[in-house]
Amino acid sequence: MQKHPTFIVQPLDETEGNNTTEVVQGTLGTQGVKDTINQIHIGYVQLTKQLDDLFGDGAGNSGGSELKFVRPKGFLSIDASGQVDLNKEPPAIVGVDLSRATIRDKNRTYQYITFDSNWERTEKTQYFVVYEYDNATERTKTTKSTFEVATGVTLPGKNGGPSGTVSSKTTRELTEEIKYKTKNEIMWQQDFSRSTFFYLNSIDQYGGWRDGFPFWKARDYLCFTIPRRELIIER
16 A cells, blocks of 8 residues: 655754754655665855965966865875875765855855765764865966077277177067966865764854854865754655
């Protein structure tokens, strides 16, 4: 027999915090089974420092700033070229683009991007990393400079007299090509056990609150919320 079971979004227990209750109707078979899903999201994000130049370098590193929120299997590092090394094991990554106006006005923008669709009990620990993304393609910058060179021409003397030198200056131009790559910066890197994160995400992190969750302060100029939503599915 097919019935209409209930999806319950309920408060966490005393060790895992939160205080919202919501009931959502679903359509599943009734088998007397309950499944618990813990969704983790990127909520509000505030960046107050411009991380890219206004005019940039011609390769997309200009204007606003692009942040990457990452769930790797371990701590990340910077490779020899100055880029975040993601080659060991491709992690889950979500991007947040912030305009220069948003950064200048210090706005806290609502993103609500799914960071983890279900943090299961069997996954005891997760790593959280935030870095600023730059285009890593090798580029060439051409520079030009001008300089003066002194020259002299020796002229023979007339009628066997002494020779003389006529001095002059000429302007020359030097063109030089420089190859370079932009640099990424790891701005926040933490590891949490499941129970510890659920608890810490329910108490003050000294950055204020929004919609019942604290702002995590990664840098003096970067903070964000990481909302957690618990769904209990009866089927």
